[in-house]
Amino acid sequence: MTRAFRWMTWLALSAAATLAHADDVERGKYLATAGDCAACHTARRGEPYAGGRIVPTPFGAIPAPNLTPDTETGIGAWSADDFYRAMHSGEGHDGRSLYPAFPFTSYTKVTRADTDAIFAYLKGLPAVRRAAIPDSLRWPYRMRSLMTAWRTLYFDEGEYKTDPARSAAWNRGAYLVQGLGHCNECHARRNSFGAMVTDPFLAGGIVPVQNWYAPDLSMGTHGGLAGWTETDVVALLKTGRSSKGVAVGQMAEVVLRSTQHLTDADLAAMATYLKSLPDRDPPPQRESAANARELAMNGQKVYTDRCAGCHAADGRGKGDAYPALDGNGSVTEPTGINAIRMVLSGGFSPATAGNPRPYSMPPFSQTLSDDDAAAVVTYIRQAWSNKAPSVSPNDVRAYRSTPGG
Structure with a gap:
């Protein structure tokens, strides 16, 4: 082998390594x-x-x-x-x-x-x-030795294993949702030790400290995305809006920084996986306030004055600009937190390539009393086809100054 040939071979291998x-x-x-x-x-x-x-x-x-x-x-x-x-x-x-x-x-x-x-x-x-910033964990949680017991109880280590009985798209979606997307970190309840409750999987929960309700992601009966299609899921992840709702709060940031930049194939795979989640049992419903009927009646007046101009008297919204409230999972989710926070703080969707000038909802915290806010939220949770429990003025007070807005 000549020196020139060896040199050319090295250059080719080096170029291939650089490209790789x-x-x-x-x-x-x-x-x-x-x-x-x-x-x-x-x-x-x-x-x-x-x-x-x-x-x-x-x-x-x-x-x-x-x-x-x-x-x-x-x-x-x-x-x-x-x-x-x-x-x-x-x-x-x-x-x-x-x-x-x-x-x-x-x-x-x-x-x-x-x-x-x-x-x-x-x-x-x-x-x-950038110099490290010390944490401010309280005692005894700052004791890392406790993590040994926590990991034994709550951590299952292991790479994703492909399910040969499922399609390539389903497996890709499961890999992204369960792993890199770490969706369950928000869309699950947590126990008193901060561990996720994973059965049933992706069943929804309140995001600690941030105080938004991340919905159940099942598209089946009683799921948080019941009535959604795979096209709806892809549209929300790609643009921040769909025919079923818009991304606000923490989900708006997820769409802005992450999901809008994913390929259509990966988003479709995630939707395929979510579509396969099992039907849910009817969620336990909180008890409605004793004056729920009165609240709803008062709330209808507030809705007519403040909300119907955008969301329509029948709750069906107006095209791509203002989402429907009838059948909207963010309105009917079990806790009522999301609807309360939207009324108080407004809703701001992400500006994405597919929706560069999103419409936003103004905040009403300065113009609605606790009673009026509770009334209008109760109304939209029980009007049209919605059948969610009422919220109280005390619930509204709890989220007026909540962190994580």
Whole structure:
């Protein structure tokens, strides 16, 4: 073999390796977007992925760490094995257990090939030096030794396993929903130790501290998305709006930062998986207030004066501008939290490529009393085909100054 031939072979192999690395970096960027990593690891007006954003929990606040390749304050000294161990096993570079505010409980399902691609993308970011911020966890939750028992009770480690009885699209959707998308981290109840209640899966729950109700994601009977089609799900994830409702609160940020950037094929796969979730038992309903009928009657007057102009007298909304309230899962969800917060604080949908100028709902906290707000929410939860329990003025007071708006 001549020296020239060896040189040409080396150049070809080097070029192929460079292209393969570039492909990994680009794929890692897409996967990091699918995982919505920037949402926690980017402080407001901060450098991308440089950490510093405070993640609130019922046990105290935890600052998200720096994921840029700075060797002292980021992941510059990490190896791909270290990163996989963090994602898969919930263990940091120093071997300590990570707190489940980092959703390793879902990311454990991500494959090694995908964690390697994400790591390659993060290692290619500009290095940002940012001193770590100490957490403010209360005692005894700051004792990491307690995580050993927590992990034994509540953490099932393991990559996603393909179900051969299901289609490729279903498996792709399950992988994204269960793993990278970590949907269950919000769309599930949590017990007193902060662990997700996963049976039934994706059955909805109040997001701790943020105080929004993340709905049940079943599209079957009694599910939070009952009556939705797969097209409706894709439209919401892609544009922030659909014929069945709009993304507001935390979901608006998820659409803005993450799901609008996913391929149509991946969004359709997620919808295919959600469509397969089983029917639900009728949810336990909270007891209506004794004066629910009176509240609804008063609420109809408020609705006619303040709401019907946009949402129509019959609750069917107006085209793409104003969503229907009749049959809207955000209106009829079990707690009434979302409707109360929308009336008080307004609703602001994300500006996406598919919906660059979304219509928003103004806040009424300054113009409606607790009694009037409770009345109009009760009315829309019980008017037309809606049959949800009433809310009380005390419920409204509880969310007037709630954090996480």
